Amino acid sequence: MNAQTPSVLARIDADLNQSLERLFALLRIPSISTDPAFKAECASAAAWLKADLAALGFEATVRPTPGHPMVVAHQKAASEGPHVLFYGHYDVQPVDPLELWSAPPFEPALREDETGSRIITGRGSSDDKGQLMTFIEACRAWKAVTGALPIKVSILLEGEEESGSPSLKPFLDANRDELTADVALICDTGMWDRDTPAITTMLRGLVGEEVEITCASRDLHSGFYGGAARNPIHVLSAIVAGLHDADGRVTLPGFYDGVPELPAEVQEQWRNLPFEESAFLGEVGLADPAGERGRSVLEQVWSRPTCEANGITGGYTGEGFKTVIASKASSKISFRLVGQQDPDKIRAAFRAYVRSKVPADCHVTFKEHGGSPAISLPVDGEWLGRARQALGAEFGRDAALIGCGGSIPIAGDFKRMLAMDSLMIGFGLSDDRIHSPNEKYDLASFHHGIRSWARIIGAFATSRG
Structure with missing residues (x-):
């Protein structure tokens, strides 16, 4: 001293x-x-x-x-x-x-x-x-x-x-x-x-992306076009669902490039912290960890990369009911990055993945919402x-x-x-x-x-x- x-x-x-x-x-x-x-x-x-x-x-x-x-x-x-x-x-x-x-x-x-x-x-x-x-x-x-x-x-x-x-x-x-x-x-x-x-x-670093998929040239009556017309909400929902596999890992090619394992001394220190996973999730009404299988909750929220859908919109969302096939659907997606993950590469991989899943008669646009390693x-x-x-x-x-x-x-x-x-x-x-x-x-x-x-x-x- x-x-x-x-x-x-x-x-x-x-x-x-x-x-x-x-x-x-x-x-x-x-x-x-x-x-x-x-x-x-x-x-x-x-x-x-x-x-x-x-x-x-x-x-x-x-x-x-x-x-x-x-x-x-x-x-x-x-x-x-x-x-x-x-x-x-x-x-x-x-x-x-x-x-x-x-x-x-x-x-x-x-x-x-x-x-x-x-x-x-x-x-x-x-x-x-x-x-x-x-x-x-x-x-x-x-x-x-x-x-x-x-x-x-x-x-x-x-x-x-x-x-x-x-x-x-x-x-x-x-x-x-x-x-x-x-x-x-x-x-x-x-x-x-x-x-x-x-x-x-x-x-953790951050990449923010907004994606919009357009199918028909206008909103359609689901009674007249249902079954024949492509529904952008279906397309987008499949894309978002496909971002993770059954073990909670992100499916983008190269996503885990540059992701390190925790040093042994850090793992030991985190294990000794007074932390109850059930209490952490219980405070928000949840019980089961939903991230990568085999990773502790502290690893998931501190040292592992993530992909999250932060919002998804499309079609009629007001009061009552409207039988419509939307022309457009959009979603905001965020990636939390760790280690040496490159925000530009993550963004490019996400866009390539989305384009590979969009049918030929539909159109996709992207809007960037910042990025940092x-x-x-x-x-x-x-x-x-x-x-x-x-x-x-x-x-x-x-x-x-x-x-x-x-x-x-x-x-x-x-x-x-x-x-x-x-x-x-x-x-x-x-x-x-x-x-x-x-x-x-x-x-x-x-x-x-x-x-x-x-x-x-x-x-x-x-x-x-």
């Missing part, structure tokens, strides 16, 4: 109420990025963060983009050492349906839940304002105790994460030299459970090892090295554009209700998060340089 860390931790404990007040001030700003009506509030949130960071001695600026602004801040270390780039986002999801909130979403408060735990309530409390403030508060404590940060810190806070980050890649490209560091820190993930910290070491972090890397030690010291137990079934595109952007690995360390919980009414963040998560980042900063300061 860094010699100054115990004093920094004591300062965090003493200043927790003030840290909460600063978080509440940020939570009161309704920075909803998807709604143009809140453009001014997004600018206000950026300005608030810039002012707070400047008060800490950061060289902080608000940078305009075609959308909502970025906040960029830098502070040099007291001596030569590693350089980290911390990323978070200040924008939040819309609050609809408002009537389901038990308290106004932008009037944060500290409350007790039904278990007696103290929670911070309000939109953005967990995703991601509460999380990003854990890092800023850790920097504040280091500055208060020692007068300087022990490592060089840069901070990038964006305002469009909840609306697809359209300005992010151009901004990274234009500011590549300024933002490149030894390692990126991302605090937009969660813990394994409320007592066990986690580092996310795997993120998977990300994995070496489990024996220096930065991960130091962070894991720091988290273990804070929580009194080893940090779980986990995968994430979803995608965090910024981690891939940092790797591909800035050649940086990302440590994904967050303190959210599965019941934080992010993106839903009554979002919350446990006070313990907030407090442990600040202390954890303080420990990690201290650990990095002794790592080299």
